[in-house]
Amino acid sequence: MSGDIILLGLAGVIASGAPIVIAVIGETLTERAGVINLSLNGVILLSAMLGFWVSVETNSLFLGFLAGTLVGALVATIVAFSSITLKQSQVAVGFILAITCRDLAYFLGNPIMGSQGPIMLSSSVPLLRDIPILGKILFQQSLMTYLSIILIFVAWYWIFKTRPGLMLQGIGEKPAAAFVRGANVLKMRYVYTIVGGALVGLAGPLYTLSVKPGWKGTITGLDGIGWIVLAITIFGGWNPVRAAFGAYLFAFLQWLGLVLQPYMTSIPSQVLQVAPFPLMILALLFVNLGNTEWMDRLLATLPEKMRLRAIKIIRTMQSQPPGALGTPFERQ
Amino acid sequence: MNQMQNRSLSFLFQIGGLILAVLFVTIILVLVDAKPLDAFRLIWEGATGNSTRVASVFVVWVPLLLVTCGLLATFTAGLWNIGIEGQITVGAIFTTGVMRLFLGSSVSPVIVIILSMLAGMLGGAIWAALAGLLKTFGGVNEIFGGLGLNFIATALNIGLIFGAWSRPGIASMSGTEPFPEQFWLPTFQGFRISLWSIGFAIIGLVIIYFLLQGTHFGLRLKAVGKGIKSAFRMGIPTWQHMMLSFVICGLFAGLAGAIQVTGVYHRLIPSISSGYGFMGLMIAMLINFQAIWLAPIALFFAALNIGGIQLPIVMKLDSALTGVLQGSLVLFVLLMQGVKQRFAEKK
Numbered sequence: 001m002s003g004d005i006i007l008l009g010l011a012g013v014i015a016s017g018a019p020i021v022i023a024v025i026g027e028t029l030t031e032r033a034g035v036i037n038l039s040l041n042g043v044i045l046l047s048a049m050l051g052f053w054v055s056v057e058t059n060s061l062f063l064g065f066l067a068g069t070l071v072g073a074l075v076a077t078i079v080a081f082s083s084i085t086l087k088q089s090q091v092a093v094g095f096i097l098a099i100t101c102r103d104l105a106y107f108l109g110n111p112i113m114g115s116q117g118p119i120m121l122s123s124s125v126p127l128l129r130d131i132p133i134l135g136k137i138l139f140q141q142s143l144m145t146y147l148s149i150i151l152i153f154v155a156w157y158w159i160f161k162t163r164p165g166l167m168l169q170g171i172g173e174k175p176a177a178a179f180v181r182g183a184n185v186l187k188m189r190y191v192y193t194i195v196g197g198a199l200v201g202l203a204g205p206l207y208t209l210s211v212k213p214g215w216k217g218t219i220t221g222l223d224g225i226g227w228i229v230l231a232i233t234i235f236g237g238w239n240p241v242r243a244a245f246g247a248y249l250f251a252f253l254q255w256l257g258l259v260l261q262p263y264m265t266s267i268p269s270q271v272l273q274v275a276p277f278p279l280m281i282l283a284l285l286f287v288n289l290g291n292t293e294w295m296d297r298l299l300a301t302l303p304e305k306m307r308l309r310a311i312k313i314i315r316t317m318q319s320q321p322p323g324a325l326g327t328p329f330e331r332q
Numbered sequence: 333m334n335q336m337q338n339r340s341l342s343f344l345f346q347i348g349g350l351i352l353a354v355l356f357v358t359i360i361l362v363l364v365d366a367k368p369l370d371a372f373r374l375i376w377e378g379a380t381g382n383s384t385r386v387a388s389v390f391v392v393w394v395p396l397l398l399v400t401c402g403l404l405a406t407f408t409a410g411l412w413n414i415g416i417e418g419q420i421t422v423g424a425i426f427t428t429g430v431m432r433l434f435l436g437s438s439v440s441p442v443i444v445i446i447l448s449m450l451a452g453m454l455g456g457a458i459w460a461a462l463a464g465l466l467k468t469f470g471g472v473n474e475i476f477g478g479l480g481l482n483f484i485a486t487a488l489n490i491g492l493i494f495g496a497w498s499r500p501g502i503a504s505m506s507g508t509e510p511f512p513e514q515f516w517l518p519t520f521q522g523f524r525i526s527l528w529s530i531g532f533a534i535i536g537l538v539i540i541y542f543l544l545q546g547t548h549f550g551l552r553l554k555a556v557g558k559g560i561k562s563a564f565r566m567g568i569p570t571w572q573h574m575m576l577s578f579v580i581c582g583l584f585a586g587l588a589g590a591i592q593v594t595g596v597y598h599r600l601i602p603s604i605s606s607g608y609g610f611m612g613l614m615i616a617m618l619i620n621f622q623a624i625w626l627a628p629i630a631l632f633f634a635a636l637n638i639g640g641i642q643l644p645i646v647m648k649l650d651s652a653l654t655g656v657l658q659g660s661l662v663l664f665v666l667l668m669q670g671v672k673q674r675f676a677e678k679k
Contacts, residue, residue: 028354038475052512077664080552082666082667082670085674086667086669086670086671086673086674087670087674088666088667088669088670091412091475092617092668093663095414095613096614096617096659096662096663096666097659097663099610099614099655099659100655100656100659100660100663102655103652103653103656103659104360104652104656106650106652106655107360107364107649107650107652107653107655107656108360108363108364109650110649110650111364174622184659217650224483227479230476231479231480232477232478234473234476266495267491267495268490268491268494268495271487271490271495274483274486275485275487278480278483278484278487280480282480284472284476284477284480285466285470285472285477288470288471288472289470289471290471291471292469292470292471293471297489
């Protein structure tokens with residue numbers, strides 16, 4: 001394999017990782033506020049289908065993405081309303097929506113199956129594209145891919161370096177304390193759930209208009225992505241930069257599956273295609289090890305020096321959820 | 333009296349949820365230029381039109397009922413067993429595996445069927461126990477552990493169908509080589525439904541009802557589900573109970589998978605779980621985890637599934653519509669329940 005092909009492959013990883021990055025950051029913002037939006041799998045499919053449809057009808061990529069965003073925001077509003085206002089289980093409502101939106105996408109998308117639609121072309125960045133290696137990987141992408149990369153750092157800066165971001169951490173970690181300090185917990189939870197949902201809704205059209213062009217019903221191959229996004233959110237420890245790393249890792253594993261296929265003929269190709277999914281879950285196991293009781297007990301038995309080193313390694317991998325994740329907030 | 337009032341109020345709100353769901357689907361149908369009444373009638377006739385169709389409804393009802401029975405055990409312990417799909421699949425894989433061992437042997441087919449179905453239950457239980465281990469010892473939330481195990485089960489299933497167990501020469505999505513007829517669960521003359529599988533479903537329902545409502549174990553499981561910390565302080569071995577509820581659920585899911593192989597498809601196919609696991613989760617939510625409502629609601633969902641088959645044939649509509657109807661029904665009933673609670677609070 002020549003160098004150019006590898007560079008092209010890595011550029012492909014950045015591009016195919018883009019929708020996952022955007023969705024993961026959306027979910028990270030939502031969960032940071034203490035709300036789990038479990039509907040992602042359905043939302044991505046529904047926004048992918050509707051975004052594509054709108055683009056086919058209007059021949060405008062922008063309107064397609066806008067439609068996807070609206071779908072995501074709308075579904076997130078249902079999640080927010082039922083969990084924050086009606087105090088129903090977030091997991092239950094999210095799961096129902098994940099299934100219902102998926103079926104809705106397949107039902108409504110039936111007439112446009114296999115249609116030709118607009119495709120987002122890549123636009124290279126002058127000057128930057130000439131940087132050796134990096135130029136080829138990063139700067140000959142589509143606009144949305146650039147947006148996804150910028151989003152990583154904007155979200156990171158917002159959460160960790162700004163006042164509203166600090167407030168966001170507060171309402172997810174200790175809502176009662178944030179409330180005392182003047183945060184409108186319920187309103188902020190609404191806002192972050194809807195904004196996060198809108199970002200997730202952007203991921204759908206990004207698939208059907210760019211990464212995997214077209215809508216092909218059940219064989220579009222997007223079923224399952226939303227569940228993986230949820231797993232990567234945990235893997236990312238609710239930190240946008242680490243979450244983005246997880247997203248690219250997943251995209252890289254998928255690419256690797258394709259590349260290795262010709263060399264591993266004994267393994268059916270269908271198995272290699274789904275292999276990244278279980279690998280991501282395995283990764284979850286590792287980041288969660290530090291949260292278990294028996295690990296603490298095991299560490300206590302180790303000699304001092306080894307224990308410190310082991311704790312250091314585990315703490316770096318560990319991801320800890322926001323303290324109030326999934327629990328409704330009651331004003332006392 | 334007050335409780336009576338509360339109950340009838342609940343019922344009223346549930347009916348409201350049903351009406352909203354039908355309204356929602358009607359709007360969807362109008363949007364795609366289809367006649368709603370025709371579609372609903374078609375689904376109804378598709379499920380009840382003739383005896384073959386009614387029998388098909390029961391073919392779906394049996395596994396649906398079984399997996400939901402299992403899910404009641406995990407829900408009672410406060411667990412979201414999303415890994416149920418994988419548990420059905422692995423159950424089917426184990427059943428197929430054991431049956432293949434006896435293909436050329438002279439062992440009586442009855443014993444082969446019994447052994448392979450037991451193996452299916454074991455397979456489901458192992459897969460559920462894995463989710464339980466990840467939860468109790470790995471700190472991985474059962475939702476994500478379960479999803480991961482679902483993906484692995486799917487990969488395993490497809491890997492076997494296209495690899496080790498592929499049909500000679502023509503490995504395809506149509507599944508493995510069908511088993512000879514003596515290995516099938518005996519069915520009614522001319523119908524696809526087996527009296528045996530209906531028997532399993534009813535026995536399963538009775539077992540889970542008494543286990544959860546009438547035994548000390550069920551009570552302890554409920555305590556774990558209500559609050560794991562206080563249950564632990566009361567001296568209930570909590571992780572053992574969680575593991576047990578996973579295993580019970582896995583046994584039911586595995587049995588459902590075994591019936592899919594021995595009683596319905598007579599081979600292993602890629603979508604052997606048919607989405608019944610996720611549908612079971614929806615049913616469990618709709619019946620508010622009360623076993624008493626399980627049989628009729630599962631029958632209703634099964635009828636929708638079978639009735640929906642007619643949609644693409646007659647009206648050129650996608651059969652996913654019945655999924656939308658099921659999903660919006662559960663959603664609106666849940667939302668109405670929330671509205672009712674708020675309403676009661678204000679009073």
